[in-house]
Amino acid sequence: MTDAHTAGPFIAAIDQGTTSSRCIVFDRDGRIVSVDQKEHEQIFPKPGWVEHDATEIWTNVQEVVAGAVEKAGITRDDIKAIGITNQRETTVLWDRNTGEPVHNAIVWQDTRTDALCRELGRNVGQDRFRRETGLPLASYFAGPKARWLLDNVDGLKERAEAGDILFGTMDTWVIWNLTGGTDGGRHVTDVTNASRTMLMNLHTMQWDERIAESIGVPAAMLPEIRSSAEVYGEIKGGRLGELLGGIPVASALGDQQAALFGQTCFAEGETKSTYGTGTFMVMNTGDKIINSYSGLLTTVGYQIGDQKPVYALEGSIAVTGSLVQWMRDQMGLISTAAEIETLALSVEDNGGAYFVPAFSGLFAPYWRSDARGVIAGLTRYVTKAHLARAVLEATAWQTREIADAMTKDSGVELAALKVDGGMTSNNLLMQTLSDFLDAPVVRPMVAETTCLGAAYAAGLAVGFWNSTDDLRANWRRAAEWTPRMDAETRDREYKSWLKAVERTMGWLEDEE
Amino acid sequence: MARNIQSLERAAAMLRLLAGGERRLGLSDIASSLGLAKGTAHGILRTLQQEGFVEQDDASGRYQLGAELLRLGTTYLDVHELRARALVWTDDLARSSGESVYLGVLHQQGVLIVHHVFRPDDSRQVLEIGAMQPLHSTALGKVLSAYDPVAHSEALESERKAFTDRTVCDPDGFEHILDLTRARGYAADVEETWEGVAAVAAPIHDRRRMPVGAVGITGAVERLRRDGELRPELIAAVRDCARAVSRDLGAGRF
Numbered sequence: 055m056t057d058a059h060t061a062g063p064f065i066a067a068i069d070q071g072t073t074s075s076r077c078i079v080f081d082r083d084g085r086i087v088s089v090d091q092k093e094h095e096q097i098f099p100k101p102g103w104v105e106h107d108a109t110e111i112w113t114n115v116q117e118v119v120a121g122a123v124e125k126a127g128i129t130r131d132d133i134k135a136i137g138i139t140n141q142r143e144t145t146v147l148w149d150r151n152t153g154e155p156v157h158n159a160i161v162w163q164d165t166r167t168d169a170l171c172r173e174l175g176r177n178v179g180q181d182r183f184r185r186e187t188g189l190p191l192a193s194y195f196a197g198p199k200a201r202w203l204l205d206n207v208d209g210l211k212e213r214a215e216a217g218d219i220l221f222g223t224m225d226t227w228v229i230w231n232l233t234g235g236t237d238g239g240r241h242v243t244d245v246t247n248a249s250r251t252m253l254m255n256l257h258t259m260q261w262d263e264r265i266a267e268s269i270g271v272p273a274a275m276l277p278e279i280r281s282s283a284e285v286y287g288e289i290k291g292g293r294l295g296e297l298l299g300g301i302p303v304a305s306a307l308g309d310q311q312a313a314l315f316g317q318t319c320f321a322e323g324e325t326k327s328t329y330g331t332g333t334f335m336v337m338n339t340g341d342k343i344i345n346s347y348s349g350l351l352t353t354v355g356y357q358i359g360d361q362k363p364v365y366a367l368e369g370s371i372a373v374t375g376s377l378v379q380w381m382r383d384q385m386g387l388i389s390t391a392a393e394i395e396t397l398a399l400s401v402e403d404n405g406g407a408y409f410v411p412a413f414s415g416l417f418a419p420y421w422r423s424d425a426r427g428v429i430a431g432l433t434r435y436v437t438k439a440h441l442a443r444a445v446l447e448a449t450a451w452q453t454r455e456i457a458d459a460m461t462k463d464s465g466v467e468l469a470a471l472k473v474d475g476g477m478t479s480n481n482l483l484m485q486t487l488s489d490f491l492d493a494p495v496v497r498p499m500v501a502e503t504t505c506l507g508a509a510y511a512a513g514l515a516v517g518f519w520n521s522t523d524d525l526r527a528n529w530r531r532a533a534e535w536t537p538r539m540d541a542e543t544r545d546r547e548y549k550s551w552l553k554a555v556e557r558t559m560g561w562l563e564d565e566e
Numbered sequence: 567m568a569r570n571i572q573s574l575e576r577a578a579a580m581l582r583l584l585a586g587g588e589r590r591l592g593l594s595d596i597a598s599s600l601g602l603a604k605g606t607a608h609g610i611l612r613t614l615q616q617e618g619f620v621e622q623d624d625a626s627g628r629y630q631l632g633a634e635l636l637r638l639g640t641t642y643l644d645v646h647e648l649r650a651r652a653l654v655w656t657d658d659l660a661r662s663s664g665e666s667v668y669l670g671v672l673h674q675q676g677v678l679i680v681h682h683v684f685r686p687d688d689s690r691q692v693l694e695i696g697a698m699q700p701l702h703s704t705a706l707g708k709v710l711s712a713y714d715p716v717a718h719s720e721a722l723e724s725e726r727k728a729f730t731d732r733t734v735c736d737p738d739g740f741e742h743i744l745d746l747t748r749a750r751g752y753a754a755d756v757e758e759t760w761e762g763v764a765a766v767a768a769p770i771h772d773r774r775r776m777p778v779g780a781v782g783i784t785g786a787v788e789r790l791r792r793d794g795e796l797r798p799e800l801i802a803a804v805r806d807c808a809r810a811v812s813r814d815l816g817a818g819r820f
Binding site for chain 1: 644645646647649650653654657658660661662681682683684686688691693695
């Protein structure tokens with residue numbers, strides 16, 4: 055029995071997320087020693103706009119790091135390195151001389167760059183930069199957000215051209231501050247975060263000057279692109295300087311890529327899916343940059359030190375956990391999210407009902423913004439319990455559609471799906487997922503795969519762990535669901551689902 | 567015949583009065599309806615208010631039935647809520663003990679397994695969620711029988727089958743084991759259900775200290791015992807896990 059975590063050393067990981075910042079201290083087995091967390095304000099200046107105060111976030115990051123270290127009862131000598139994972143694409147610009155942000159950070163969900171992105175598409179459309187960056191022109195990505203700030207903050211363009219302004223996603227902002235800020239802070243980003251800016255060329259892993267110029271982002275303000283696992287610098291100055299000065303800052307990974315790393319999906323074809331409010335599925339495609347013809351994103355999975363980068367395909371589902379919340383809050387059919395399973399288990403099947411939650415259109419692999427949600431196949435026989443089944447099946451079918459798109463693009467069949475996130479506590483959903491995918495679904499023993507991924511990368515960088523094989527050895531299977539559905543039933547049900555999906559399209563008229 | 571407790575009778579009369587329609591009543595209305603002195607009525611109302619059975623309107627000072635009364639009849643802990651809350655703690659128990667973890671609740675005459683975490687080795691294991699286990703011989707069943715009166719009567723009324731030479735089937739012996747379980751705060755099963763298999767389990771309580779389930783580890787008797795005794799660090803780990811889940815349930819609303 056490996057008892058209390060008395061024996062160090064340890065690795066700390068910062069998760070700078072959309073709603074909160076957290077710090078978790080891990081031991082050598084990848085077990086959690088301590089956690090501290092603090093939420094930050096969500097600022098909504100206009101409909102569709104979402105901002106964060108980057109100064110508040112940096113204050114919170116310092117607090118949670120100090121808090122987690124204190125709760126663990128350890129000192130700087132016990133911590134071998136600190137790693138970072140972060141909400142992706144959220145963009146901040148700041149003055150390199152004062153360290154002050156010039157504006158609130160623009161959050162990934164913010165849609166203010168919609169029009170700008172359309173304009174940037176010119177006559178080519180949203181795929182204008184896809185070949186180089188792997189991404190369609192959409193409001194999520196960081197480059198156009200930076201351009202918006204340059205256009206809308208007085209005098210910023212001149213200051214940027216004079217070299218006084220620095221650009222960063224949240225990894226860059228946290229690392230620059232951790233390593234000294236105005237006193238020699240390192241202005242760096244990692245390949246995974248850089249791959250979400252629409253400014254990096256996936257083939258060269260460097261900023262694409264032509265695209266940066268087209269989008270209107272001066273190269274002078276961009277950070278240096280580094281690997282995901284290497285020592286960027288040491289903690290220096292400020293509140294944490296006293297407490298943890300000298301500790302190497304040794305990893306950065308976007309949150310979904312960190313989860314891929316934490317799930318130890320190190321081999322080509324290995325895939326993880328994180329089930330939260332929405333769902334993010336990422337497949338390791340090895341050294342291949344796979345152009346997607348099915349509406350998936352091509353992105354960087356990770357890069358360890360001077361090894362070759364590992365690429366990935368990503369598909370997201372907008373509405374999964376939030377559909378269960380909708381059943382609870384808007385429909386009032388259940389009183390807690392977990393009750394969806396109880397209600398769904400009170401019947402044998404969906405009673406012929408299919409629920410396609412295209413609340414804000416259909417995403418991958420369809421990309422139809424004119425679609426709206428549909429419940430199809432209603433008869434007098436259908437009860438709320440059948441709808442509860444249909445809700446859970448909707449998450450499973452949407453996963454299947456992304457998995458099919460990944461197979462189509464990559465030619466790799468899904469051998470097994472590694473899952474994490476809050477919805478993995480739903481046994482019926484996990485079994486349904488396995489039935490619909492016709493593949494095993496596996497849940498690991500550490501739920502905090504995102505933080506764990508950042509810790510793993512930092513630990514590799516400083517030799518705390520020697521290889522990805524060490525990390526694989528740490529991975530433990532907590533549960534595994536295997537398919538129980540016969541092929542005939544699966545095919546019939548999938549056909550019905552696809553028919554329901556068709557019914558959602560073209561609901562909105564006059565779409566651009 | 568034992569005398570009834572007068573203040574309880576009066577409290578019951580007050581609740582009936584307040585339940586008699588959609589209305590709020592003032593202190594003097596209540597006191598005069600029941601033929602009580604205002605001071606006596608006030609004392610009882612204040613106690614009921616503290617327990618949440620009665621609420622007082624801030625503006626008018628009038629009394630009405632409290633939310634707790636409604637909750638008494640309707641709330642139970644959804645087993646899937648229990649699983650969701652237990653998830654991180656049971657993962658950690660499996661990891662620290664090196665054994666598989668089961669979470670069980672009373673269902674009909676047995677223990678229904680609502681959550682199962684694999685033993686953290688690379689061996690092939692099958693998820694046992696939905697399986698039933700006997701009440702009288704398993705560690706989970708003994709914990710439920712010791713703490714939940716409904717489980718207790720189910721266990722006493724059921725046929726207590728001898729699965730091995732060590733299964734305790736006679737009522738007195740069984741009651742003795744339950745006494746021991748309550749005194750120690752955990753139950754054990756050493757080859758009483760399956761040859762070669764041992765288990766340790768502890769109770770999970772909700773916010774009102776009601777027993778809602780049991781959590782335990784199960785594994786080869788050779789690993790769970792040392793020198794003929796169950797390993798104390800394993801017992802401590804199981805009890806820690808049960809306490810952590812109970813704390814989690816107490817913190818939230820359900």
